[in-house]
């Protein structure tokens with residue numbers, strides 16, 4: 001599907017499939033198009049072209065069905081500051097069609113689950129940012145929708161609250177809920193997601209499991225030496241190992257580069273070091289991290305202008 005805002009493509013030819021029961025992460029830097037996609041899938045915005053179906057329902061022709069099947073915690077808090085935490089959840093429960101008793105029970109249970117029971121009677125204007133975020137998460141779970149969409153669920157949370165949110169997401173998924181989450185945190189996608197799609201400038205730039213993305217990014221050959229005068233040899237060894245250009249850190253006397261065939265690159269590097277009589281402090285291979293993947297894929301490029 002596609003969507004433009006003014007004269008830029010917020011989404012361009014984006015196509016993805018999320019399977020029931022999986023945790024799917026949409027990873028991308030600021031302005032990548034994550035929220036635009038979330039807004040289309042939650043019927044808040046229409047695609048300019050293309051289609052999206054949620055739980056079998058088209059987002060444009062059957063928005064009410066889509067909304068009934070989806071829980072959303074948007075990027076920016078939507079809690080009402082004049083209401084208490086309890087009232088916010090109760091209101092959502094009532095809007096979702098629950099009777100008063102069920103709505104009350106649901107609100108209490110969710111407050112408990114997100115460690116907000118003590119604050120539940122206070123107006124949310126008095127909440128910290130993290131507390132409001134937790135209340136948003138709680139609100140998305142009212143009525144146990146089969147699909148929960150979380151737009152940057154942990155931005156602004158402290159480490160403890162982030163772990164709690166991760167636990168909540170894992171627990172939900174274990175219970176069979178499908179989860180689409182957007183994030184700028186690689187660690188979050190790595191840890192939670194069954195599959196990851198990386199978007200940048202409105203386009204899908206990579207997709208796969210965390211392991212697949214890392215494997216595709218190649219491994220890293222690292223050589224560290226003890227003395228400055230050994231650096232030229234370390235660089236020669238790295239270059240002869242793969243032919244790519246290495247990242248050279250003179251302060252730490254460290255050379256690192258991307259290699260596709262790690263094992264043979266390592267052998268070649270060791271033989272250059274040996275031939276030139278340099279004993280390195282450290283020579284090794286490491287697998288690409290998701291950071292490497294992300295930085296390799298999402299470089300600063302001018303955003304394509306809308307041409308039609």
Ligand SMILES: Nc1ncnc2c1ncn2[C@@H]1O[C@H](COP(=O)(O)OP(=O)(O)OP(=O)(O)O)[C@@H](O)[C@H]1O
Pocket residue numbers: 005006008009010028029030031032033034035036037075184
């Ligand atoms: N209502 C709007 N009017 C004009 N441009 C918009 C609008 N909403 C989004 N955009 C632009 O569309 C692009 C994608 O924005 P979007 O909010 O989807 O990105 P995002 O991936 O959610 O970013 P972030 O991580 O900062 O939340 C950006 O260039 C943004 O400036």
Ligand SMILES: [Mg+2]
Pocket residue numbers: 034035036075151
């Ligand atoms: Mg966003």
